[in-house]
Amino acid sequence: MEFYLKGFLIACRGIPATVIVSLVAIVMGAAIGLLLALCSQVKSRILRAIAKVYVDIVRGTPMLVQALIMAYGIPQLVQSWGIDFKWTDYGGMAIPAVIVCGLNSAAYMSEVIRSGIQAIDKGQMEAARSLGMSHGMAMRLVIIPQAVRIILPAFANEFVTLIKETSVLGYVGVVEILRHGQLWNSSSYQTFPAYIGVAIAYMILTIPLSKLINGYERKMARKEAAA
Amino acid sequence: MSMIEIKGLVKAFGDLEVLKGIDQNVEEGEVLCIIGPSGSGKSTMLRCINRLEEPTGGEIYIDGNLVTEENIDKMRSKMGMVFQSFNLFPHKSVIENLTIGPVNVRKESENDAAEKAMRLLERVGLAEKAEEYPRNLSGGQQQRVAIARALTMDPDVLLFDEPTSALDPEMVGEVLDVMKDLARDGMTMVVVTHEMGFAREVADKVIFMDEGYIVEEGSPEEVLGNPKMERTKDFLSKVL
Numbered sequence: 001m002e003f004y005l006k007g008f009l010i011a012c013r014g015i016p017a018t019v020i021v022s023l024v025a026i027v028m029g030a031a032i033g034l035l036l037a038l039c040s041q042v043k044s045r046i047l048r049a050i051a052k053v054y055v056d057i058v059r060g061t062p063m064l065v066q067a068l069i070m071a072y073g074i075p076q077l078v079q080s081w082g083i084d085f086k087w088t089d090y091g092g093m094a095i096p097a098v099i100v101c102g103l104n105s106a107a108y109m110s111e112v113i114r115s116g117i118q119a120i121d122k123g124q125m126e127a128a129r130s131l132g133m134s135h136g137m138a139m140r141l142v143i144i145p146q147a148v149r150i151i152l153p154a155f156a157n158e159f160v161t162l163i164k165e166t167s168v169l170g171y172v173g174v175v176e177i178l179r180h181g182q183l184w185n186s187s188s189y190q191t192f193p194a195y196i197g198v199a200i201a202y203m204i205l206t207i208p209l210s211k212l213i214n215g216y217e218r219k220m221a222r223k224e225a226a227a
Numbered sequence: 228m229s230m231i232e233i234k235g236l237v238k239a240f241g242d243l244e245v246l247k248g249i250d251q252n253v254e255e256g257e258v259l260c261i262i263g264p265s266g267s268g269k270s271t272m273l274r275c276i277n278r279l280e281e282p283t284g285g286e287i288y289i290d291g292n293l294v295t296e297e298n299i300d301k302m303r304s305k306m307g308m309v310f311q312s313f314n315l316f317p318h319k320s321v322i323e324n325l326t327i328g329p330v331n332v333r334k335e336s337e338n339d340a341a342e343k344a345m346r347l348l349e350r351v352g353l354a355e356k357a358e359e360y361p362r363n364l365s366g367g368q369q370q371r372v373a374i375a376r377a378l379t380m381d382p383d384v385l386l387f388d389e390p391t392s393a394l395d396p397e398m399v400g401e402v403l404d405v406m407k408d409l410a411r412d413g414m415t416m417v418v419v420t421h422e423m424g425f426a427r428e429v430a431d432k433v434i435f436m437d438e439g440y441i442v443e444e445g446s447p448e449e450v451l452g453n454p455k456m457e458r459t460k461d462f463l464s465k466v467l
Contacts, residue, residue: 126279127314127373131328131380132304141331146318 007197014177028102033109058107071172093173116151237284263436307377367398
């Protein structure tokens with residue numbers, strides 16, 4: 001039993017790293033995702049193509065591969081141009097990790113946001129425009145606030161997914177939950193307790209979040225039924 | 228100078244020509260009712276006036292100014308629009324629905340906008356609903372709020388797109404009463420409607436549209452009481 005507790009406590013040391021990377025990444029993902037979603041709605045074919053290619057690339061490749069490219073591939077490429085570049089000079093290996101997670105979740109968030117915007121009745125945009133609002137103002141004041149309520153559950157689900165996905169970041173030098181467990185395993189050989197501890201540490205983060213989403217969805221469903 | 232001048236208006240959706248050359252003037256203070264079967268182009272014509280549909284050809288002048296893609300936001304604020312399905316903003320309270328335009332588009336202060344909003348709500352008889360959300364209002368009340376919202380920008384013209392078609396029959400009267408009240412006060416109005424009684428009582432001019440053309444136009448007595456064209460007679464015999 002003692003080993004299980006120890007394994008769990010060791011894994012918990014990774015919680016701050018996992019949470020910080022996930023939080024920064026989800027904020028970055030939401031901001032870039034919104035930008036991509038807006039790009040996919042405009043008349044300009046070039047912007048629409050850029051958004052589409054970006055989403056296809058990110059969704060079509062494993063995040064571990066993206067992380068390896070960002071953390072190790074890009075520094076070597078830049079160094080080959082004769083520029084001295086190491087991530088450790090720019091804040092450490094957490095930086096490429098956060099960037100990859102943020103860019104990755106942006107692709108998924110853009111789809112979520114796009115479908116949220118499309119779910120709003122087009123009469124809302126017409127009513128806003130007929131008051132003299134520009135397209136941008138109508139988006140900001142009328143469409144996006146309504147879309148946010150629709151996409152909130154999907155947004156939180158994406159956060160849960162992202163927390164679990166950060167487990168690949170041990171491969172690019174971030175000592176998060178899984179990496180702490182792996183390191184303890186390789187010194188103590190307590191393999192089962194180590195990874196059970198890791199699993200429980202992730203669940204502490206993800207299960208309350210999932211419960212929160214379910215509660216919100218039930219509340220919204222009740223509100224719909226009442227209206 | 229007419230309040231609205233429509234010259235050679237053409238609108239096509241792909242190969243389908245919905246408006247085939249419309250010429251029409253609306254004078255200041257005039258109430259124009261547009262009637263016709265569904266698919267005749269009457270709603271499209273109304274929506275072309277404030278460019279919710281982009282005309283394929285022709286010109287629209289509001290108060291002498293040509294409406295273009297560039298000046299559209301400014302021109303739209305001179306034209307209030309009331310929709311069949313109300314289109315109130317569900318995430319805003321009634322009073323916020325009425326202040327959102329003046330505060331954001333015209334940069335009025337919250338206080339001035341709220342004061343004007345309350346006056347308009349009183350005018351449509353819904354001052355006590357100011358803090359409610361649209362979903363808690365009946366259809367008739369929502370449409371009256373929508374009319375008040377259209378008035379917040381002090382428009383020169385109000386455009387109505389079948390304002391009573393989505394309402395339960397017992398709520399049609401309250402909305403028409405508000406519209407009659409506006410007409411009496413001299414508001415310039417263009418109304419796409421199936422309410423022949425309203426057209427007869429309030430309109431200064433009625434136009435009957437069919438298949439993208441204006442088939443017949445004139446006073447309500449002429450068009451509704453004594454139509455000359457066969458198609459008008461045929462339509463009226465079905466709806467009256």
